[in-house]
Amino acid sequence: MAKKTYLKRTNMDSNHSGINTAGTGIEEAKQALRSVQQAKSAGLNQAMPTxxxxxxxxxxxxxxxxxxxxxxxxxxxxxxxxxxxxxxxxxxxxxxxxxxxxxxxxxxxxxxxxxxxxxxxxxxxxxxxxxxxxxxxxxxxxxxxxxxxxxxxxxxxxxx
Amino acid sequence: MSTPSLNPIIHAPNRLQICALLAPLQTAEFQVLRDALQVSDSVLSKQIKKLEEAGYVKLRKQKVNGRQHTWVLLTGKGRKAFNAHVAALEHLVALASGMPATPSS
Incomplete structure (x- = not known):
């Protein structure tokens, strides 16, 4: 299960109407990459035949x-x-x-x-x-x- | 050389995870995404609608035994945008650590 802790550290709402991507912090980027990897694994696990x-x-x-x-x-x-x-x-x-x-x-x-x-x-x-x-x-x-x-x-x- | 930029549509945590979940898959059912993301139906619908409006995902509805099933798939455009977004994140991290960015598979 992908963690969403990096969501809390940012001032972004879930809709991201006014997101400032230029101001994305390194920690946030690292968290996002980690969550991408976790979500990818979760997707693969779900689709892998039992x-x-x-x-x-x-x-x-x-x-x-x-x-x-x-x-x-x-x-x-x-x-x-x-x-x-x-x-x-x-x-x-x-x-x-x-x-x-x-x-x-x-x-x-x-x-x-x-x-x-x-x-x-x-x-x-x-x-x-x-x-x-x-x-x-x-x-x-x-x-x-x-x-x-x-x-x-x-x-x-x-x-x- | 152009610097990769973050995609504001994909950057939202839930939408990033939807794209990441769908990236290795051909398609996934709405319920699977909802359970994996641990969000409500309405939240997921809202996020998927944003991605659909951008042309990043497509929905397919299917009736099985009288029950409606919704399948979500990442489009070619969505896959490209997601890969570019991940590359931009990697670039950011690599810049911070002073190393050249290497694209992940």
Whole structure:
């Protein structure tokens, strides 16, 4: 929760009709920056999926990798529909949605790594299944993808 | 080099916090903002109206199970203004400590 102590130290009302920004003190600026950071964290915490939603999202994305590696692309549509439903339920329940477009190099690179990782898993598991007859490979690929998604939500980083 | 200036619309504590809360988000529900800021509905409405008049936020109303839900989102203009305001605050602090301002992410 962002503190509003700096509000008391200034002579500004909440409407700021006649604010003198040129006279903003250093302490006030520091307080404002602190409150910005706290409010940003509060917003992020609010929008971050809860444990159950994280698990549901990870399982759905994992199942997408599994069915893709099995070559049953028609089932991907079902997984996608379930994922959409889970995300809609999360939005309604938590009342906040994270920005969909990645912000910053770290986020973009983490999503890029996740995309490459999932493609590699699908192709690798598919090859193992088709050429060597390892039927467990798509399931293992899906499980790895689910772990990668959970890791992403936990740390903001891809599996690497 | 131009000195970044503070934005009088965003500088109000409640409005600054609304913008900061919305900055990492695509959208947030009115109730979430109210609870996070610990203000009344009317106070929050007033602050949001000011931001909306400046074109910094947009409201979207949605009916779910017969109940009206209001979602608030920061516009591109609002995001730019908020980032510029934060940069101006950082500049102020950096000037005071005698160090060059480094923009935060």
């Amino acid at each position: 444990r159950w939603f994280r698990a549901a999202i990870a399982l759905t994305i994992g199942s997408m990798v599994t069915v893709s590696a099995w070559g049953k692309t028609e089932l991907v549509v079902i997984s996608l529909a379930v994922l959409t439903g889970v995300l809609a339920a999360q939005k309604r329940k938590q009342g906040a949605v994270l920005r969909s477009c990645p912000n910053g190099v770290k986020e973009i690179s983490a999503l890029f790594v996740l995309a490459v990782f999932s493609t590699a898993l699908i192709v690798g598991a598919n090859l193992l299944n088709q050429t060597r007859g390892y039927e467990w490979a798509p399931i293992a690929g899906g499980a790895l993808m689910a772990i990668a998604v959970l890791q992403y939500y936990k740390t903001g980083k891809a599996i690497l």
